[in-house]
Amino acid sequence: MSFNFLSSFGQKITHRTAQLYSNLMPIPCLLCGSDSSNECLCQDCVHTLPTLEHACPRCATxxxxxxxxxxxxxxxxxQNSSFSLYLYQPPITRLIADLKYYDKLFLSRFFAGKMAKQLKDRPLPQLLIPIPLHPRRLRYRGYNQSLVLAKYLSALLTIPIGSDMLIRTRDTASQASLPYTQRKQNIQRAFKVNHNTLPSHVALIDDVLTTGHTADIAAKSLRQAGVDIIDLWTIARTIRHY
Ligand SMILES: [Zn+2]
Ligand SMILES: [Zn+2]
Known part of the structure:
Protein backbone atom coordinates (compact mmCIF):
# COMPACT_ATOMS: atom_id res chain seq x y z
CA MET A 1 0.00 0.00 0.00
CA SER A 2 1.55 3.30 -1.06
CA PHE A 3 1.98 6.31 1.18
CA ASN A 4 -0.13 8.43 -1.23
CA PHE A 5 -3.04 6.00 -0.95
CA LEU A 6 -2.86 6.02 2.87
CA SER A 7 -2.62 9.81 2.87
CA SER A 8 -5.69 10.31 0.64
CA PHE A 9 -7.61 7.62 2.61
CA GLY A 10 -6.74 9.49 5.82
CA GLN A 11 -7.93 12.81 4.33
CA LYS A 12 -11.24 11.25 3.27
CA ILE A 13 -11.82 9.88 6.78
CA THR A 14 -11.00 13.27 8.33
CA HIS A 15 -13.34 15.04 5.89
CA ARG A 16 -16.19 12.55 6.54
CA THR A 17 -15.71 12.87 10.32
CA ALA A 18 -15.84 16.68 10.08
CA GLN A 19 -18.98 16.43 7.92
CA LEU A 20 -20.64 14.04 10.37
CA TYR A 21 -19.71 16.25 13.32
CA SER A 22 -21.11 19.38 11.67
CA ASN A 23 -24.35 17.52 10.82
CA LEU A 24 -24.74 16.27 14.38
CA MET A 25 -23.49 19.44 16.05
CA PRO A 26 -24.52 22.38 13.80
CA ILE A 27 -22.82 25.69 14.58
CA PRO A 28 -25.42 27.93 16.22
CA CYS A 29 -25.80 31.65 15.47
CA LEU A 30 -23.33 33.57 17.65
CA LEU A 31 -25.98 36.10 18.66
CA CYS A 32 -29.23 34.16 19.19
CA GLY A 33 -28.09 30.53 19.33
CA SER A 34 -30.55 29.33 16.67
CA ASP A 35 -29.62 27.18 13.68
CA SER A 36 -27.60 29.31 11.26
CA SER A 37 -26.87 26.69 8.56
CA ASN A 38 -23.26 26.58 9.76
CA GLU A 39 -22.79 30.33 9.18
CA CYS A 40 -21.59 32.46 12.09
CA LEU A 41 -24.89 34.39 12.21
CA CYS A 42 -28.45 33.46 11.22
CA GLN A 43 -30.16 35.54 8.52
CA ASP A 44 -32.56 37.15 11.04
CA CYS A 45 -29.62 38.46 13.09
CA VAL A 46 -27.73 39.59 9.97
CA HIS A 47 -30.75 41.71 8.97
CA THR A 48 -30.87 43.45 12.35
CA LEU A 49 -27.19 44.55 12.32
CA PRO A 50 -26.81 48.37 12.44
CA THR A 51 -25.73 49.10 8.86
CA LEU A 52 -24.14 52.51 8.29
CA GLU A 53 -26.40 53.90 5.55
CA HIS A 54 -25.38 57.54 5.14
CA ALA A 55 -22.02 58.88 6.17
CA CYS A 56 -19.44 61.55 5.39
CA PRO A 57 -17.37 60.05 2.53
CA ARG A 58 -14.20 61.53 4.01
CA CYS A 59 -14.42 60.33 7.64
CA ALA A 60 -17.45 57.95 7.68
CA THR A 61 -19.18 59.91 10.43
CA GLN A 79 -7.23 59.81 4.29
CA ASN A 80 -9.13 60.77 1.13
CA SER A 81 -12.12 58.57 1.92
CA SER A 82 -13.44 56.33 4.66
CA PHE A 83 -15.75 53.36 4.43
CA SER A 84 -17.39 51.61 7.39
CA LEU A 85 -19.88 48.80 7.13
CA TYR A 86 -21.68 49.16 10.48
CA LEU A 87 -22.26 51.55 13.34
CA TYR A 88 -20.14 50.58 16.32
CA GLN A 89 -23.02 49.74 18.63
CA PRO A 90 -24.49 46.48 19.99
CA PRO A 91 -24.37 43.77 18.77
CA ILE A 92 -21.44 44.85 16.51
CA THR A 93 -19.43 45.85 19.63
CA ARG A 94 -19.74 42.28 20.92
CA LEU A 95 -18.89 40.67 17.57
CA ILE A 96 -15.79 42.84 17.15
CA ALA A 97 -14.68 42.05 20.71
CA ASP A 98 -15.11 38.34 19.83
CA LEU A 99 -12.96 38.82 16.73
CA LYS A 100 -10.34 40.94 18.45
CA TYR A 101 -9.92 39.39 21.87
CA TYR A 102 -11.54 35.93 21.81
CA ASP A 103 -10.01 34.31 18.74
CA LYS A 104 -13.25 34.21 16.70
CA LEU A 105 -11.29 34.89 13.51
CA PHE A 106 -13.98 33.32 11.34
CA LEU A 107 -15.99 36.54 11.88
CA SER A 108 -13.50 38.40 9.69
CA ARG A 109 -14.62 36.23 6.74
CA PHE A 110 -18.23 37.28 7.34
CA PHE A 111 -17.33 40.98 7.66
CA ALA A 112 -14.99 40.91 4.63
CA GLY A 113 -17.72 39.33 2.48
CA LYS A 114 -20.18 42.12 3.37
CA MET A 115 -17.52 44.83 2.89
CA ALA A 116 -16.36 43.49 -0.49
CA LYS A 117 -19.94 43.51 -1.83
CA GLN A 118 -20.19 47.25 -1.16
CA LEU A 119 -16.63 48.15 -2.15
CA LYS A 120 -16.26 46.23 -5.42
CA ASP A 121 -17.85 48.92 -7.61
CA ARG A 122 -15.64 51.74 -6.29
CA PRO A 123 -12.25 52.71 -7.73
CA LEU A 124 -10.14 50.07 -5.99
CA PRO A 125 -6.68 50.62 -4.47
CA GLN A 126 -3.55 48.85 -5.72
CA LEU A 127 -2.58 47.65 -2.23
CA LEU A 128 -4.22 46.84 1.12
CA ILE A 129 -2.27 47.85 4.21
CA PRO A 130 -3.60 46.54 7.54
CA ILE A 131 -2.98 48.83 10.52
CA PRO A 132 -0.09 47.00 12.20
CA LEU A 133 0.23 45.99 15.84
CA HIS A 134 3.47 46.53 17.72
CA PRO A 135 5.41 43.19 17.83
CA ARG A 136 4.96 43.04 21.62
CA ARG A 137 1.19 43.37 21.37
CA LEU A 138 1.12 40.90 18.47
CA ARG A 139 2.99 38.35 20.59
CA TYR A 140 0.53 38.85 23.45
CA ARG A 141 -2.60 38.58 21.27
CA GLY A 142 -1.24 36.05 18.81
CA TYR A 143 -2.74 37.61 15.68
CA ASN A 144 -3.56 40.96 14.08
CA GLN A 145 -7.30 41.04 13.38
CA SER A 146 -6.81 43.78 10.75
CA LEU A 147 -4.40 41.55 8.81
CA VAL A 148 -6.84 38.62 8.95
CA LEU A 149 -9.60 40.91 7.65
CA ALA A 150 -7.27 42.24 4.93
CA LYS A 151 -6.47 38.68 3.79
CA TYR A 152 -10.14 37.93 3.14
CA LEU A 153 -10.64 41.30 1.41
CA SER A 154 -7.53 40.65 -0.67
CA ALA A 155 -8.91 37.31 -1.88
CA LEU A 156 -12.37 38.69 -2.62
CA LEU A 157 -11.26 41.86 -4.41
CA THR A 158 -7.99 40.53 -5.90
CA ILE A 159 -5.81 43.22 -4.36
CA PRO A 160 -2.39 42.34 -2.87
CA ILE A 161 -1.56 43.01 0.80
CA GLY A 162 1.46 44.97 1.98
CA SER A 163 1.55 43.65 5.53
CA ASP A 164 5.16 44.63 6.21
CA MET A 165 5.15 48.04 4.50
CA LEU A 166 3.88 49.95 7.52
CA ILE A 167 5.35 49.03 10.88
CA ARG A 168 4.50 50.04 14.42
CA THR A 169 7.53 51.59 16.04
CA ARG A 170 6.00 52.47 19.41
CA ASP A 171 4.13 50.14 21.72
CA THR A 172 1.53 52.76 22.58
CA ALA A 173 -1.00 52.11 25.31
CA SER A 174 -4.26 50.77 23.97
CA GLN A 175 -6.20 53.69 22.51
CA ALA A 176 -9.43 52.31 23.97
CA SER A 177 -8.07 52.53 27.51
CA LEU A 178 -7.29 56.26 27.27
CA PRO A 179 -9.50 59.33 27.65
CA TYR A 180 -10.45 60.93 24.33
CA THR A 181 -8.18 63.95 24.90
CA GLN A 182 -5.04 61.80 25.41
CA ARG A 183 -5.47 59.56 22.37
CA LYS A 184 -3.97 61.89 19.76
CA GLN A 185 -0.86 62.53 21.84
CA ASN A 186 -0.49 58.82 22.53
CA ILE A 187 -0.36 57.76 18.90
CA GLN A 188 2.08 60.38 17.50
CA ARG A 189 5.12 58.88 15.73
CA ALA A 190 3.76 55.37 16.18
CA PHE A 191 4.30 54.25 12.57
CA LYS A 192 7.12 54.00 10.07
CA VAL A 193 6.95 53.17 6.36
CA ASN A 194 9.18 50.20 5.65
CA HIS A 195 9.29 50.33 1.87
CA ASN A 196 10.79 52.57 -0.82
CA THR A 197 8.18 52.26 -3.51
CA LEU A 198 4.53 52.30 -2.62
CA PRO A 199 1.74 52.49 -5.21
CA SER A 200 -0.15 55.75 -5.63
CA HIS A 201 -3.46 54.39 -4.26
CA VAL A 202 -3.71 52.25 -1.10
CA ALA A 203 -6.39 51.30 1.43
CA LEU A 204 -5.69 51.10 5.15
CA ILE A 205 -7.59 48.29 6.86
CA ASP A 206 -8.69 48.40 10.50
CA ASP A 207 -11.46 46.92 12.61
CA VAL A 208 -13.02 50.04 14.15
CA LEU A 209 -12.79 53.75 13.38
CA THR A 210 -13.20 55.65 16.64
CA THR A 211 -11.49 59.02 17.08
CA GLY A 212 -9.60 58.51 13.83
CA HIS A 213 -6.25 59.41 15.39
CA THR A 214 -4.60 56.03 14.71
CA ALA A 215 -5.67 56.01 11.05
CA ASP A 216 -4.75 59.68 10.67
CA ILE A 217 -1.17 59.12 11.84
CA ALA A 218 -0.81 55.95 9.76
CA ALA A 219 -2.16 57.78 6.68
CA LYS A 220 0.18 60.70 7.35
CA SER A 221 3.17 58.32 7.30
CA LEU A 222 2.00 56.88 3.97
CA ARG A 223 1.37 60.36 2.57
CA GLN A 224 4.90 61.43 3.53
CA ALA A 225 6.20 58.31 1.74
CA GLY A 226 4.55 59.50 -1.49
CA VAL A 227 1.16 57.76 -1.54
CA ASP A 228 -1.36 59.92 -3.35
CA ILE A 229 -4.78 58.43 -2.54
CA ILE A 230 -5.48 56.76 0.81
CA ASP A 231 -8.78 55.03 1.57
CA LEU A 232 -9.65 53.80 5.04
CA TRP A 233 -11.79 50.65 5.28
CA THR A 234 -13.15 49.55 8.65
CA ILE A 235 -15.83 47.17 9.86
CA ALA A 236 -17.50 49.72 12.11
CA ARG A 237 -17.59 53.42 12.95
CA THR A 238 -18.33 55.05 16.28
CA ILE A 239 -20.73 57.97 16.26
CA ARG A 240 -18.16 60.23 17.93
CA HIS A 241 -16.63 62.76 15.58
CA TYR A 242 -12.98 63.60 15.02
ZN1 LIG B 1 -29.29 34.70 15.14
ZN1 LIG C 1 -16.28 64.01 7.75
Missing part, protein backbone atom coordinates in the same frame (compact mmCIF):
# COMPACT_ATOMS: atom_id res chain seq x y z
CA UNK A 62 -22.87 58.95 10.32
CA UNK A 63 -24.91 61.73 8.70
CA UNK A 64 -28.45 62.12 7.39
CA UNK A 65 -27.10 62.59 3.85
CA UNK A 66 -23.94 61.44 2.08
CA UNK A 67 -22.18 64.82 2.16
CA UNK A 68 -18.83 66.06 3.46
CA UNK A 69 -19.32 66.89 7.14
CA UNK A 70 -18.50 70.31 8.57
CA UNK A 71 -15.48 68.98 10.44
CA UNK A 72 -13.93 67.55 7.25
CA UNK A 73 -14.60 70.81 5.38
CA UNK A 74 -12.44 72.70 7.89
CA UNK A 75 -10.02 70.04 9.18
CA UNK A 76 -10.02 67.09 6.78
CA UNK A 77 -8.32 63.87 7.94
CA UNK A 78 -5.27 62.50 6.12
Missing amino acids: PLEHTMICGQCLHHPPQ
